[in-house]
Amino acid sequence: MITLYNTMTRKKEEFVPINEGKVGMYTCGPTVYWYAHVGNLRSYIFADLLKRVLMYNGLKVKHVINVTDVGHLTSDADEGEDKLEKAAAKEGKTAKEISHFYFDAFKKDFASLNLIDPFKWVWASEHIKEQVDMVKVLEKKGFTYETTDGIYFDSSKFADYGKLSNKKIEGIEEGKRIAMGEKKNKTDFALWKFSKLEDKKQAFPSELRVKDTSLARSPSGHFRTKRQQEWDSPWGVGFPGWHIECSAMSSKYLGKQFDIHTGGIDNMPIHHENEIAQSESAWGKKPWVKTWMHGGFLNTKEGKMAKSSGKMKTISQLEEEGINPLAYRYFTYSAKYRKPLIWSDGGLASAVESYKRLKNIISGIENVRGINKKYLKEFEERINDDLDMPGAVAVLWKLVRDEKAEGKIGTIKKMDQVFGLELLKEDIVDVPSDVRELVEARKVARDEKDWVKSDELRDKLKGMGWVVKDSKEGYDLEKV
Ligand code: AMP
Numbered sequence: 140m141i142t143l144y145n146t147m148t149r150k151k152e153e154f155v156p157i158n159e160g161k162v163g164m165y166t167c168g169p170t171v172y173w174y175a176h177v178g179n180l181r182s183y184i185f186a187d188l189l190k191r192v193l194m195y196n197g198l199k200v201k202h203v204i205n206v207t208d209v210g211h212l213t214s215d216a217d218e219g220e221d222k223l224e225k226a227a228a229k230e231g232k233t234a235k236e237i238s239h240f241y242f243d244a245f246k247k248d249f250a251s252l253n254l255i256d257p258f259k260w261v262w263a264s265e266h267i268k269e270q271v272d273m274v275k276v277l278e279k280k281g282f283t284y285e286t287t288d289g290i291y292f293d294s295s296k297f298a299d300y301g302k303l304s305n306k307k308i309e310g311i312e313e314g315k316r317i318a319m320g321e322k323k324n325k326t327d328f329a330l331w332k333f334s335k336l337e338d339k340k341q342a343f344p345s346e347l348r349v350k351d352t353s354l355a356r357s358p359s360g361h362f363r364t365k366r367q368q369e370w371d372s373p374w375g376v377g378f379p380g381w382h383i384e385c386s387a388m389s390s391k392y393l394g395k396q397f398d399i400h401t402g403g404i405d406n407m408p409i410h411h412e413n414e415i416a417q418s419e420s421a422w423g424k425k426p427w428v429k430t431w432m433h434g435g436f437l438n439t440k441e442g443k444m445a446k447s448s449g450k451m452k453t454i455s456q457l458e459e460e461g462i463n464p465l466a467y468r469y470f471t472y473s474a475k476y477r478k479p480l481i482w483s484d485g486g487l488a489s490a491v492e493s494y495k496r497l498k499n500i501i502s503g504i505e506n507v508r509g510i511n512k513k514y515l516k517e518f519e520e521r522i523n524d525d526l527d528m529p530g531a532v533a534v535l536w537k538l539v540r541d542e543k544a545e546g547k548i549g550t551i552k553k554m555d556q557v558f559g560l561e562l563l564k565e566d567i568v569d570v571p572s573d574v575r576e577l578v579e580a581r582k583v584a585r586d587e588k589d590w591v592k593s594d595e596l597r598d599k600l601k602g603m604g605w606v607v608k609d610s611k612e613g614y615d616l617e618k619v
């Protein structure tokens with residue numbers, strides 16, 4: 140039995156898939172305008188763990204992750220600039236160049252963390268038709284209204300609005316300042332946004348919404364600002380709101396009702412609330428998603444690690460510091476996925492040491508056939524209890540330290556299907572051939588007692604990022 144904490148019911152529940160043996164799972168993916176930081180990646184490590192636990196239990200998982208390359212504004216609500224357009228303007232590139240560049244970087248991090256690729260990466264800009272079609276359904280059912288800014292979802296027509304975060308609508312209205320614009324209710328949100336006029340003060344009257352966007356002028360005679368990414372729609376030229384992509388694409392690949400939806404906890408109060416409102420209104424199925432799961436933040440001392448703050452760390456920065464990304468993965472297991480985790484150099488350093496020691500001990504274990512049922516059972520109890528990774532890691536350590544335990548290697552191998560830590564993989568450093576040649580030449584120089592040449596070659600190697608240390612057996616080579 141697997142129990143999972145469902146944000147919707149605020150309880151741990153036994154997980155039973157809608158269709159026996161199969162799980163449909165959707166994860167809110169990256170907005171690809173900048174590098175992902177280790178905090179973002181904590182959310183994907185959590186989703187990967189969940190998937191691995193389900194698979195470990197014999198379930199077939201169909202996992203979809205979206206790639207946001209349009210529509211995500213600098214505020215999660217409907218204000219500010221489109222993050223992709225802003226980055227493209229700043230870097231002097233096309234939006235497509237930006238999204239592909241940062242997606243490739245993201246994929247590299249994803250692979251370094253040994254995260255299993257989803258069934259499909261679904262790109263927002265490649266599913267405009269599906270999003271427009273869904274807005275059409277909502278329009279037909281009477282859930283939308285038009286402003287000069289776009290087509291909005293009328294949250295007062297969806298009685299359950301706020302059920303995920305359990306927020307009282309009145310509470311929101313008294314609290315945070317929300318720009319109303321022409322919105323009828325504070326919790327209304329954009330489904331489709333019109334491309335803006337250059338003259339921002341001027342509304343864009345519908346008679347001027349022409350198909351050839353380059354010809355569109357505001358009443359004052361200004362040309363419209365041409366967005367790089369905009370499409371025609373029944374309501375005028377523009378682009379989809381951020382939330383609609385997840386509802387439209389998940390239904391395309393997973394059906395109009397599916398098992399699990401994941402994301403970071405900051406996605407929950409606005410983005411996921413809006414996803415639910417649109418999907419349950421359009422498809423008429425309740426609940427749209429059976430289990431909602433959210434990953435906790437990776438925090439720095441100043442608060443949540445964020446792309447916009449200067450305090451972010453990336454996987455390639457860790458690698459440059461000689462830290463194996465899997466040691467970071469191991470570090471994230473020190474807290475339960477739902478709890479905040481504090482990022483600190485000291486905390487990470489001790490996880491790096493602990494991960495190295497763990498692998499060292501494991502590499503010294505003699506491979507005796509068989510499985511240790513007692514430890515495996517304990518491990519399974521931990522992972523199936525809402526992914527208790529600190530507990531699962533403790534069982535692993537108990538096993539490796541138990542001198543009398545049998546079947547250690549087979550058991551560790553099974554556990555690693557969930558940990559994803561490559562616990563049995565030897566860390567072999569690949570030495571490029573030109574480096575190898577220089578090292579050999581230096582050895583010859585040393586044998587010939589040509590110390591000047593030998594030192595020269597050593598310095599050359601150092602310049603290439605390799606340190607050679609002489610030892611009794613010959614030499615050790617280390618990458619710095
Ligand atoms: P973004 O690329 O900004 O759309 O974010 C991608 C994912 O990272 C979302 O699911 C966020 O909830 C999550 N996320 C952002 N910051 C953090 C953080 N500091 N810790 C954990 N998850 C985060």
Ligand code: ZN
Pocket residue numbers: 166167168385410414
């Ligand atoms: Zn989403």
